[in-house]
Amino acid sequence: MPTVGLFNKEGQKVGDFELAEKVFGAEVNQDVLHQVVVALLANKRQGTQSAKTRAEVSGGGIKPWRQKGTGRARQGSIRSPQWIHGGIVFAPKPRSYRTSLPKSMRRVAMKSALSSKVIDNEMIVLESLELAAPKTKEIVSMLNAFEAKKALIVTAESNENVYKSGRNIEGVRVMPVNNINVYDLLKYDKLIITKEAVSKIEEVYA
Known part of the structure; x- marks a missing residue:
């Protein structure tokens, strides 16, 4: 003892x-x-981290330029992840880490x-x-x-x-x-x- x-x-x-x-x-x-x-x-x-995906960033509703004929790469939205001020790919969202x-x-x-x-x-x-x-x-x-x-x-x-x-x-x-x-x-x-x-x-x- x-x-x-x-x-x-x-x-x-x-x-x-x-x-x-x-x-x-x-x-x-x-x-x-x-x-x-x-x-x-x-x-x-806490698991309260959060960032916006392209669906949540405001703006980008219109195609920035036509699909063909400009010599530039085709783009559908100015809020795509490759753009400045665009959405985040696989953005972190609030979650519980509890085990x-x-x-x-x-x-x-x-x-x-x-x-x-x-x-x-x-x-x-x-x-x-x-x-x-x-x-x-x-x-x-x-x-x-x-x-x-x-x-x-x-x-x-x-x-x-x-x-x-x-x-x-x-x-x-x-x-x-x-x-x-x-x-x-x-x-x-x-x-x-x-x-x-x-x-x-x-x-x-x-």
Whole structure:
């Protein structure tokens, strides 16, 4: 059973914390991680690009010159793609890039991402993370104590004080445990998570 240190927000170790083997001691599947990250990024795309085809460009309703006898190439419209201000060939249109992955694959990817954090010693479990009021200084102090420059801070519930304290710090993201995803886990160097949030993850994935 994987074991990590349990810390307070001042960076002092207060004990050890045992993690569920099925969630934090799973085999890291690189192929599934890659597929899930690609799908997550694809699902973020808006797909709102658009250009006009020759049918949609205004003008060009009349043949610019007669078919024969001018010595020039035959033309049917000044809005054909070869003309300046003409339509675009195979113009891009709004579309959805969304892809769906099996639930089992997403679970494997999440376990792989969490396990990789434990293996690489990039997971820090906090006894608690409570702030009386939004104080960026306190979060900066905590990050300095753990030598974390690029960190994902995860709380058990949506915590407005913690969120407001960390949102302006470059390279830091704060989110409740029910919003975590594989991409963010891999993107940030350190995962700073409360023990209550760990318990919620184990309830879902164990």
